[in-house]
Amino acid sequence: MTLRHALPLPLTLLSLLVLAGCQQEESSTEPSSSEGDSAKTAEVDDRRLKVAMLQPPRSGLNPLTDDAFKLSRWSTAETLIRLDDDGSPQPFLATEWERRDPRTWRFAIRDGVTFHDGSPLTAERVVASLTAATQAAPKPRILDGVSMEIEADGDDAVIVRTAEADPLVPNRLSSPQLAIMSAKAYRDNGTVNPIEAGTGPFVLEEINGTQSAHLDRYEEYWGERAELAGIDADYVPDGTARGAALRTGEADVVEAVPVSQVALIDPERIHEVPMPRTNTLYLNTESGPLADPELRAAAREAVDRDAIVRTVYEGRADVANGLLGPALKWAEGLRSPVDGRPAPAAADGASITLGTFTDRAELPEVAVLVEQQLEAAGFDVQQEVRQYAHIEADMLAGEFDAFILSRATMLDSGDPVAYMASDFSCEGSFNIAQLCDPEVEVALEKAAELAPGPERRKAIIDAEAAILSTDAAVPMLHERVIQGESVRVAGAVRDPRERELINEHTRFIDDDGE
Numbered sequence: 001m002t003l004r005h006a007l008p009l010p011l012t013l014l015s016l017l018v019l020a021g022c023q024q025e026e027s028s029t030e031p032s033s034s035e036g037d038s039a040k041t042a043e044v045d046d047r048r049l050k051v052a053m054l055q056p057p058r059s060g061l062n063p064l065t066d067d068a069f070k071l072s073r074w075s076t077a078e079t080l081i082r083l084d085d086d087g088s089p090q091p092f093l094a095t096e097w098e099r100r101d102p103r104t105w106r107f108a109i110r111d112g113v114t115f116h117d118g119s120p121l122t123a124e125r126v127v128a129s130l131t132a133a134t135q136a137a138p139k140p141r142i143l144d145g146v147s148m149e150i151e152a153d154g155d156d157a158v159i160v161r162t163a164e165a166d167p168l169v170p171n172r173l174s175s176p177q178l179a180i181m182s183a184k185a186y187r188d189n190g191t192v193n194p195i196e197a198g199t200g201p202f203v204l205e206e207i208n209g210t211q212s213a214h215l216d217r218y219e220e221y222w223g224e225r226a227e228l229a230g231i232d233a234d235y236v237p238d239g240t241a242r243g244a245a246l247r248t249g250e251a252d253v254v255e256a257v258p259v260s261q262v263a264l265i266d267p268e269r270i271h272e273v274p275m276p277r278t279n280t281l282y283l284n285t286e287s288g289p290l291a292d293p294e295l296r297a298a299a300r301e302a303v304d305r306d307a308i309v310r311t312v313y314e315g316r317a318d319v320a321n322g323l324l325g326p327a328l329k330w331a332e333g334l335r336s337p338v339d340g341r342p343a344p345a346a347a348d349g350a351s352i353t354l355g356t357f358t359d360r361a362e363l364p365e366v367a368v369l370v371e372q373q374l375e376a377a378g379f380d381v382q383q384e385v386r387q388y389a390h391i392e393a394d395m396l397a398g399e400f401d402a403f404i405l406s407r408a409t410m411l412d413s414g415d416p417v418a419y420m421a422s423d424f425s426c427e428g429s430f431n432i433a434q435l436c437d438p439e440v441e442v443a444l445e446k447a448a449e450l451a452p453g454p455e456r457r458k459a460i461i462d463a464e465a466a467i468l469s470t471d472a473a474v475p476m477l478h479e480r481v482i483q484g485e486s487v488r489v490a491g492a493v494r495d496p497r498e499r500e501l502i503n504e505h506t507r508f509i510d511d512d513g514e
Contacts, residue, residue, distance in 0.1 A: 047508050048230040049489070051501070052242045052251035055359050056210035056235035058389050062192045063185075064136045068176035073501035074215055074231055076116075077179035077198040080107055080126070081170050083497070087414030088452075089170035093121065093180055093199065102165035107173070108157045113222040115182035116196040116203040123152040129180045130160075130173075132192070138429050140177035141422045142412040145448075167451040171413040176499060201226040201504040210235055227491075227507040237387065239361030246484040252508075253492050253501065254484035258361035259314050268487050272480045273494045276327040276410040278320060279308075279363075281370060281402055281474040286434035288401040289352055294345035296471035299352075299402065301344045302377035303370060305476050312365045318478040323464050324409055324416055325478030327496050334461040340469040347378030352401035354381050357388040360406050366476070367404055374402075398434045405432065406479060410497060416460055417447050424467045433472035440466045 051074075059065040063077055071077035080094035094107040113121035130150045133140055147163035160169055172178070185197035195204050201223065202215040216230040234251070236242045243261030245251035246269055262270055283290045283299055290296050305319045324331040354371055356363045364385050371381045384391075384400070395403050409419045421444050422428045426436035443466040447459035467473060485492050490509045493500035 045227055045508055046229045048232055049228050049502060049506065049508075050250065050252045051231055051233045052236040052245045052254040052484075053233050054235075054242070054255040055237060055388060057207075058392070060191065061194050061204070061207055061213065063179045063181060063194055064133055064140055064177055064192055066177075068140075068179060069498060070213075070233075071179060071194055071198065071204070072176035072499045073495075074202055074204070074213075074233065075200040075226075075500070075503045076202045076204045076215055077176065077181065077194060078200050079174050079176065079179050080109075081174040083171070083174050083414040083499075087171070087410065089174060089414075092174075093126075094173070097170060099169075103162050105160045105169050106153060106157055107160065110222065111156065113199055114220055116198055116218055117182050117184050119182050119184075121180065121199060123155055123158050125183065126150070126158050126180055127152050128183065128186070130158075130178060132186055133178050136190075140175060140412075141429055142172050142175035142177060142418055144418065144422050144429055145425065145427060146172070165449065167456075168413055168415055168417070168448075171415055171452075172418075174414065175412045177412070202228075202231055202502070221504070224504050226504040228502070231502055237359050242484070246486070249486065251484070252486040252489050255481075255501070256360065257482040257484045259312070259316050259482065260361065262314075262316070262482060265484065266487075269484050271483045271485060271494055272316065273483055273496055274325075274327050275408070275479050275481045275496050275498075276325060276416075277406055277408045277479045277481070277498075278323055278325055278475050279317075279366065279404065279406050279477045279479060280320075280323070281404055281476060282432040283472055283474065284398055284401050284434055285437075285470065285472050286398055289350040290401050292345070293342045293471060295347065295350060297342050298344035298347050298377055299374060299379070300341075300471050300474045302373045302379070303474050303476060304373055307373075308366055308369055309477050312362050312369065313477065313479075316480055316482070318480070320475035320477050322461075323420070323467065323473065323475050324460075327478070328410070328416070330457055331461060331464075334458055336465070338465050338468045341471060347374075349378060349380050351380040351382070353384060353399075354402045354404070355384045355386075355391060355395060355400040356404040357391050358385060359388045363404055363406060370402075370404065370476075395432055396430065398432075403432050404476075408498060414497065415452070415456075417444065417456075417463070420444055420460075420463055420467065421448065424472060435467075435470060435472040437466070437470050437472075440470065442466075 057067040059067050061067045078093050081089045082092040084090050093110050095110050097107045099105050109123050127150045134148050149161045151159050153159045182197045185192050201221045203218040204215050206214040213233045217226040239258035242254050243257055246254045283296045309317045309319050318326055356367045374381050409416050412418045422430040424435050425444055443463035447463045450456035488508050491506040
C-alpha cells in the first residue's frame with residue numbers, strides 16, 4: 001500500500017510506521033484459511049460464564065453512550081481499530097489504513113464479516129454507524145471538539161475526513177462508542193438497540209433493564225469461535241454483594257472487588273490491575289464559594305492523600321502526583337512543579353456541598369475523610385451521596401461545589417488528551433468543574449495537534465500542569481482495580497483500559513488444570 005499524495009516528512013514517516021504496524025499485525029494475527037476453519041469446527045464448551053458487573057446500564061446499552069464499554073467488555077460490539085498494550089492502533093474490523101493528507105484517512109474494511117442478524121459488514125454500513133455517532137446528542141466523548149465526515153470509497157473502504165488535522169483518528173476509531181452496528185440497531189427516535197446487532201464472538205440476545213443481560217456464542221464469527229457457550233451478566237452495584245458472589249461461586253468473574261472485601265476472599269481469586277484511573281476531587285470554578293481561586297487552593301491544601309490511600313484503600317492504590325498515574329510510565333519523568341497557583345485563603349466557615357456516588361464502594365468512604373479534612377481547614381461541608389445514575393445530571397450541571405469521581409484517564413483513545421479536553425476544556429462534555437481557562441485551552445490545543453511521540457507527551461504534561469494550576473481538580477490517588485476470577489476460569493482479560501473482560505479465549509478449566 002502506498003501513499004498517493006506527497007506529505008511533509010513527519011507525516012510521511014508517521015503514516016509509513018502505522019502502515020508497517022498494520023501489515024505486521026495482519027501477518028502475525030490473521031489465521032490461515034485452514035487455521036480459521038479448524039478454529040470454527042473445534043470442540044467447544046457448552047458452559048456459560050456468570051459475570052457480576054459493577055454498574056447497571058444508564059442508557060439501555062446504547063452503544064453511543066458509556067454503556068458501550070459493557071458491550072466491548074462482553075465482546076459483542078467491535079470497532080474498526082483496536083489498541084495494543086502500548087496504546088498503538090491495530091487492525092480489527094479495518095484491516096489496514098493510510099493517511100492521505102493531514103485531514104484525510106482511508107480505512108480498508110475486513111471482508112467476510114457478518115453482523116449478528118446475518119447482514120454483511122459493508123463500507124456503507126460503516127459510514128452509517130460512524131455518521132450516527134457524529135450526529136448523536138450528546139456526542140460520544142471521543143468526538144469532543146472533532147468535526148468528522150465519513151464516506152464510502154468503493155465497496156470495501158471508507159474515507160474519514162476531519163475539519164482540522166488530527167493525528168489520532170485511528171485511536172479515536174478504537175473507542176467502544178464508535179462500534180459498528182447493523183442497520184436494525186438504529187431507531188427513528190434516535191436510540192440504538194444493540195440486540196443481535198454487533199459483530200463480536202458473542203451475540204447479545206436479551207436485555208433485562210438494569211438487572212441483567214444474556215449473550216450467546218456467535219457461531220458465524222469472523223475470527224476464532226468463542227470457547228464459552230455464552231455470558232450471563234448481572235449488575236451488582238453493591239460491592240459487598242459482588243465480593244460475596246465471588247466467594248460463593250454465584251459469579252465466575254467479578255468487576256471491581258472492593259478493598260474491604262479482599263481479606264475475605266481466597267487470594268487465588270484476586271487479581272490487581274494497575275489502572276489509568278484517578279480518584280479526583282473536582283472543584284466548581286464557576287459558581288459558589290470555590291469560584292474563588294484562593295478558596296480552591298485552601299481545599300487543595302486540606303486534602304491528605306496519604307491518609308486516604310492508607311485507610312480507605314489499605315495501601316492498594318498509588319498517591320497521585322498529577323492527573324496521570326503510574327499506568328502511564330512516561331508521565332512522572334516529564335513532570336515539573338506546578339507554577340502559578342494562588343496562596344490559600346482562610347475558609348472562615350465557607351459552606352460547600354460535596355457529592356459522590358455509591359457505585360464504587362470506596363468513594364463514600366473517601367468522601368467521609370475528605371469532609372473531615374475540609375472541615376479541619378475551616379469549611380462547613382454538607383455531603384450528598386447517591387447512585388451514579390441519579391447524580392450524574394446534577395454533577396455535570398455544576399450543582400455541587402466539590403465532587404469526588406473515579407475517572408479513567410485513557411478510556412477512549414488510549415491517549416489522555418481526549419480525557420483532558422472532555423473534563424477541562426470550555427466545550428468539554430464532562431466538565432464537572434465548569435472550567436473555562438484560556439491557558440488550559442491553548443495547552444490542550446497544542447497537545448491535540450501533535451503526532452503521537454515524545455513531543456506530544458511533553459505537551460500533555462504541560463496541559464496537565466495548566467489544569468492543576470487552576471485547582472479545578474485535586475488528584476488524590478490512582479486506583480488499582482481488583483478483579484475477581486474463579487479458579488475454574490482462564491483467559492479473562494485484565495485490561496487497564498476497561499475495554500475488555502471476556503473474549504473468545506476466555507474459558508473454563510477442569511479441576512486438573514486442563
